[in-house]
Amino acid sequence: MFSSRTRNVAKVAGVIALSALVLTGCRAATGDDAAGANSGSLSVNSFGGVWQEGLEKTVVTPFESENGTKVGLTTALGSEALTLIRGDSAVFDVAYMDLAIVEQAKEAGLLQTIDLGQVPNAEDLYPLAVDEENYWLAYITSMSGIAYNTDQVTEAPTSWEDLWDDKYAGHVAISNVAGTVGYQFLVQAAKMNGGDENNIDPGFEAIERLMPNVVSIYNTPDEMSRLLTSGEAWIGPWYADRTGALKASGAPVAFVEPEEGAIAVISTMVIPKDAVNVEGAHDYINFQLAADVNSEFVQATGLGPVNAQSELPQSYLDENYVPYGEEQVDKLQAFDSAAISKNLSAWIDRWNTEIAG
Template sequence: MDFSRRQLMQTALTLGAMQAFPGLSYAQARPLVFATFTGSWEEAHKAVLVPAFRKMTDNAQIVLDPMLSVDQIAKVTAARANPPIDVMLHDPGPALIAIADGLVEPYPVAKSAYYKDLISEAQVDTGPAPFFQVVGLTYNPEVIKTPPTSWADLWKPEYKGRVGITNLNSTLGTGFMVEIAKMHGGSEANIDPAFAAIDKLKPNLAAVAANPGALATLFQQGQIDISPGNFNAIQILKAKGVPVEFVAPKEGAIAFKTTMHIVKNSPNQELAFKLIEAALSPEVQATLMASPYLIVPTNGKVPMTGEIAKVLAKDTDELKKKFVFQDWKAINAQRSAWIERFNREIRI
């Protein structure tokens, strides 16, 4: 094949321009952009959700752009009229912020094939919850021979200097505090009992981790033997051979809805809807429930199997009984004050 210098130049310039101004090539048909979370979330979504979406949409283009919830909100806020993201993924706290800021489109419930099959807690018309995150007690079975049964076990004197918690920067840490408050007569609106209880926990505290991920490291290093922990994170550690077990406390495991939202003004409304539909479908949820992902399904038509049936719940009825959902509207209203207070009071 023969290329003239001019042709080569033209091609090079075009390619260069496309590289420098990606907007040029996206202007006509931008692929669907889904901001998932980093790590195991991205892996699970890439392996299961994306292929299901492609199948459903006859190979529509999709791009995963993993980032934290707060970064998703920042990016969409900065370009409301022409958002760089079509579908957001949020923990309950940030989800409420995104909704309050008017960044999300209501979910077209009437059009949805799967929405009505979701368990009632997952039916949110600003963006349904295809996934639950579950927080319970995690412990090292090599050191702690009798499995803990209650949050109150953290206060046992035999765990002196062996307990780990995280600060309130994370959903996990915040949810844990609310549960402790409830245990001592408080609530989302009254956190005081939790602070009093954490004060009594100080002799047992070996570490206040800066984030839930750091808790995993502390388990691996034998720095802590028991802590509140995320079911999925623990399964990943377990798979790596770290001696760690998860148990749902008798007060109920804390469940967080992880919701997907269509971004307002997204040019890909229809594809965004299809992606969320795929995530709600029993096929995708059943695959994600299996090892290695072990993500708790929210579609009532998915029968519970495997590790989730063994450790968490056999069916949706039991799940509803064993899971505790928290009022994040009330939590968000006071969270900054709590973080401030935690900064000041919890020093070990």
């Protein structure tokens, strides 16, 4: 007999046309489940592709073996997971979400707080990986900075301000503001000119001044990959991990952390409000945040760790642009995700009118 949450997963997933749906294990939300005890099964979303391959190899399979808990994976990006949770907040025990999506879920009352007493590995996390209100814990960190084509730019940039330099006229690529690196760059531009997340006018004014240098406003990471690889764009704000992957493919690219600071990009784990297996959810989160597991997972996905005790080999650090070590992580800028979530819709409308239009 299928549980109500299994039926709701299928129903809502059909509405949003998820390309893959893999749920293993079904249980009635009664008895021990209703009390939040570890029932022996756990429902978790996954981002698919290489990310999911790394998750299964370094987290899911070892966790199942060690804890005797079966983990069912549903392929759903953060926004898709939020749609599922809106339909039934018992659909997942643990959900992976980026911060902007988490803020929407929090505002809608769809999350419960994480009991850090049940996640002892949280004590070893960098401060930016722990929510002050305990609604989320980060499991990876990356950063946004400046990527550039090394064939076209022979002297590495040092500052975000360099993007406004006339020598890059017609060769800068920037992201649409709807993308993470896009709204981060807008906030960065505002901060450099006396504004912030709640006073974005200086940011829009700075982007308008930048437009003579802009060759393209890209909408997806793949577009930026093409622009940088071809040399159509010489330079622009981009993700460290994407730059590293592109460099590994043989493209002439490099990444720098501007002197004002690169911008933290973190992704989190949350527990939905009506999660069935709350105890198991805490066990799973704690397992993924262990120093050795965190190290193995980030190496499988090309990202940086959140556990300060995680050790990465020098060969990995030489080949990837990842924030690593207390000194480097402390230099990352962390923007106000709640304010960004609140204002982003208005920013997108304004961007489409004043910048992209």
